[in-house]
Amino acid sequence: MKRFFACTSLLLFSAALLAQTAPPPPPPGGHHGPPLSPAAKETATLAGKTITITYSSPRVRGREGHLFTKDGLISHDPHYPIWRAGANSATTLDTEAGLMIGKLYVPAGKYTLFVDISDPAQWVLIVSKKTGEWGLDYDPAQDLGRVKMNISKPPALVEELKYTIVGTGGNNGTLSLSWENVSASVPVMVH
Numbered sequence: 488m489k490r491f492f493a494c495t496s497l498l499l500f501s502a503a504l505l506a507q508t509a510p511p512p513p514p515p516g517g518h519h520g521p522p523l524s525p526a527a528k529e530t531a532t533l534a535g536k537t538i539t540i541t542y543s544s545p546r547v548r549g550r551e552g553h554l555f556t557k558d559g560l561i562s563h564d565p566h567y568p569i570w571r572a573g574a575n576s577a578t579t580l581d582t583e584a585g586l587m588i589g590k591l592y593v594p595a596g597k598y599t600l601f602v603d604i605s606d607p608a609q610w611v612l613i614v615s616k617k618t619g620e621w622g623l624d625y626d627p628a629q630d631l632g633r634v635k636m637n638i639s640k641p642p643a644l645v646e647e648l649k650y651t652i653v654g655t656g657g658n659n660g661t662l663s664l665s666w667e668n669v670s671a672s673v674p675v676m677v678h
Contacts, residue, residue, distance in 0.1 A: 523548075524574035524648075531652035533660045534677040536584035540600070540650045540662075542573035543622075547646050547667050554667050555604055564623055568605035569613065571622030572664060573648060579618060585678040588614065588662065589634035592678065601625055602664070602671070603633070610636040610671045612662075636664075636671040644668060 524545040531538050553559045561570050572578045577599040586593045589612075597618050603611040617629035648666040652675070655661055663672040 527648075527650070529650040529652055531654065531660065533652075533654050533675070534584070534658040536582070536677050538583070538586070538652055538660075538675070539581045540578065540652065541581070542578040542648070542650060543575035544648045545574040545666075546648075547644065551644060551667060555607065555669065561604065566601075566623065566625040568603055569625050570602045570604050571625070572600050572602045573622060575622060577618070577620050577622045577624070578650075580614065587674075587676040587678050588612065589636075589673045591632040591634045593631060598631060602636070608638055610638060610669075612636050612671075612673055634673050636673045639670045639672070640668055641665055641670045645670070 524543040527542055527544040529540045529542075547554065550560060554561060556562070561567060564570065578601075580593075580598045580600050582593065582595055582598075584595050591614060593614055599615040599618050599620065601613040601615060603613060612634045614631040614634070615625070615629045616631050617624075617626055645665045645667060648664070651661075651663045651665070653661050653663070655674075658677040660675045661672050662675050663670055665671075
C-alpha cells in the first residue's frame with residue numbers, strides 16, 4: 488500500500504510540474520498576441536463641443552494593394568462596396584452638438600459611419616441613424632445622409648486604420664480616415 492501511495496504521489500507531482508511548464512492553449516480562432524483589430528477612439532473638441540469616433544482599427548498586415556480592390560479583402564463583406572469603415576462592431580460617431588459634415592446636417596447624438604468605396608477616386612461617407620449593430624449590418628433605409636470625401640495619398644503606408652478630427656479654427660475642423668494608401672477627409676463644422 489505504501490508503494491501505491493508513493494507511486495500515486497509521484498505521478499501527481501509530475502503532472503503538476505508538467506502543467507506549470509506547458510504553454511497556454513491558443514485562444515478561440517487560434518490567434519496569439521494582441522487583437523488583430525484593437526478598439527480605438529478619436530475624440531476632439533470643436534467650439535467647446537466634444538466629437539468622438541469609436542471604432543476597431545484593422546492592420547494592413549502585408550496585404551498592401553489587396554484591401555480596397557474589387558477582389559480585395561473588403562470585397563468579401565456582404566454589403567460591398569459599402570464598407571463598415573473599420574472592423575468588428577460598427578464605427579460610431581457621437582457628437583454633443585449639431586454638425587455640418589460637408590453639406591450634411593447631423594443633429595447632436597449618436598450615429599454609425601459607413602463608407603461607399605465604389606469609386607476609388609471619390610469615396611462617400613454615409614451617416615446612418617441606426618446604432619449598436621455589428622459593423623456589417625448596413626441598412627440603406629437608415630441613412631441620415633451621404634457626403635463626398637476628398638481623397639489623397641498619405642506620404643507613407645498607413646498600417647493601422649486611423650480616424651482623426653483636427654480643428655482648423657473657430658467652429659471648423661476636418662474628419663479624416665486613413666488606411667493603407669488612402670486618406671479620405673471631409674470638412675466638419677459645429678453648428
